[in-house]
Amino acid sequence: MAQKRLGKETVFLANPPAIVATAAIVGPMEGKGPLAEYFDVVEEDTLLGEKTWEKAEIKMLQEATDLALKKAELKTGDIDFFLAGDLLNQIIAANFVARKISRPYLGLYGACSTMAEALGLGAMLIDGGFARQVLIGTSSHHDTAERQFRYPTEFGVQRPPTSTWTVTGAGAVVLxxxxxxxxxxxxxxxxxxDMDQKDPNDMGSAMAPAAAETIWQHLQDTGRRPSDYDLIVTGDLGRVGKPITDVLLKKAGYDLTPVYNDCGIMIYDTNQDAHSGGSGTACSAVVFGGYILRQILSGRYRRVLLVGTGALYSPTSAQQGESIPGIAHAVAVEAADVVD
Amino acid sequence: MDYAMAFLVGGVICALAQVVMDVGKILPAYVMVLFVCLGAVASGFGLYGWLIQVGNAGATIPLPNFGHALVAGILEDAAQKGWLGLLSGGLRATAMPLTMAIMAGYLFALLFSAHGKGNG
Known part of the structure; x- marks a missing residue:
């Protein structure tokens, strides 16, 4: 019997697993942003001494998972499942790190929503009694994403104001x-x-309806109000997408404004030329693992709803005239003493 | 006066491209193809040759000139060789800039390594 289901699309974890450690590693640009002091490592160069950006991204994800395990005082052998994903074709960053970790591995692709997807799945694996410890890792890299999804970086293409800047970084969590x-x-x-949005330079608008839908469903299923949360934070809607989600939810009767923020807006200053904000699999991963978790631990936030948002965009389908489907997963994280 | 006209003609072409990109929400690659085609069509009507006379480098440096060079070469070869000239003229007339672009590409890839943009 599915006793742990709540409403239509939510599960509650009867034995909620704990986030025992996180690691957040970022590139130099993120290290100049407003959240710099909350990241564990700020890399000096986007190549990390490697020959290619893909190798650099893999190295960064490896470092993040190593660091999270070290903080949790665990060895790779203690990990029952490794859940990971990134933005590259065939999720190579996750696959190559999994090759080294050599533990049961589930590769995930949820575009930029992967951290929330993995947190949800990992929590369910533990609550279901299928795992004791789960390691989660996600990464993205501005230059690997740029040349895979858009143009070669040397091309120097103009970026319209609605575009976002893929975060160079990697985040890891031990549950x-x-x-x-x-x-x-x-x-x-x-x-x-999918609201039929086709502009690949405006992912925020493509994802905003999915974010609104998931937040609405979560509040319906749990019977909670936005004010029950100290922070409701979407992944990477940016300055274009966030107001859309805000308006959609206001129309549905929920006023998020007092508690609502977006990782993509939080990670860069407006003068950093990131336009609409940050995006990428690492965006919500490093803002959550670096900044938000520290705020929960310090007692500033008691209850946070992390809403990972993903634009399930593919250059191939876009060239064939398809629109950009969006997805969002919500994960409620609460200070241990809030939960009875 | 030459400088002013070059600036004016080149500037108008680039401004048009920017408007097409921003208003039409067309991706840069399409804008490039569109402007090569526009240059070719303008050349066919004799307009681009006139534009070069007026604007000099302002008309020869922007991308439509590539379309113009293709068409001019085709017309030239067609006049000499007949129908076969339609096939040979375009590449003959543009061989120099194409080879230059490929060679420069190789040369710079050898001399420098690609830099990312995420270094802030």
């Missing part, structure tokens, strides 16, 4: 049963929502 740390209490897995 454990009965550990010390903030707890993952609810997971709302999102549906694919």
């Amino acid at each position: 454990a049963e009965g550990g010390h740390g903030p707890l993952v209490t609810h997971v709302t897995i999102g549906k694919v929502v």
Whole structure:
């Protein structure tokens, strides 16, 4: 019997697993942003001494998972599942790190929503009794994403104001049963929502309806109000997408404004030329693992809803005239003493 | 006066491209193809040759000149060789800039390594 289901699309974790450690590694540009002091490592160069950006991204994800394991005082052998994903074709960053970790591995692709997707899945694996410790890792790199999804970086193409800047970074999380740390209490897995938005330079508008849908569903299923959260944070809607989500939810009767923010807006200053904001699989991963988790641990936030947002964009389908489907997954994270 | 006209003609062509890109929400690659085609069509009507007379480098440096060079070469070869000239003229007339672009590409790839943009 599915006793842990709540409403239509939410699950609650009867034995909520704890986030026992996180690691957030970023590139130089993110290291000049407003959240710089919260990241564990700021790399000096986007190549990290490697020959290609792809190798650099893999190295960064490797470093993030190593660091999270070290903070959790665990060895790779203690990990029951490794859940990871990135933006590259065949999710190579995740695959190559999994090759080294050599533990049961599930590769995930949720575009920029992958951290929330993995947190939700990992929490369910532990709550279901299928795992004791789960390691999660996601990464993205501005230059690998740029040349895969858009243009070669040397091309020097103009970026319109609606475009976002893919975050160079990697985030890792260790979830454990009965550990010390903030707890993952609810997971709302999102549906694919596609409002026929076709502009690849405006992912925020493509994802905003999916984010609104998932947040609405989460609030419906749990019976909570936005004010029950100290922070509701979307992944990478940016300055274009965030107001759309805000308006859609106001129309549906929920006023998010007092508690609502977006990782893509938080990670860069407006003078950093990132236009609409940050994006990428690493965006919500490093803002959550670096900044938000520290705020929960310090007691500033008691209850946070992380809403990972993904634009399921493919250059191939876009060239064939397809629109950009969006998805969003919501994960409720609460300070241990909030949960009875 | 030459400088002013070059600036004016080149500037108008680039401004047109920018408007097409921003208003039409067309991706840069399409804008490039569109302007090569526009140059070719303008050349066919004799307009681009006139534009070069007026604007000099302002008309020869922007991309439509590539379309113009293709058409001018085709017309030239067609006049000499007949129908076969339609096939040979375009590449003959543009061999120099094309070879130059490929060679420069190789040369710079050898001399420098690609830099990312995420170094802030």
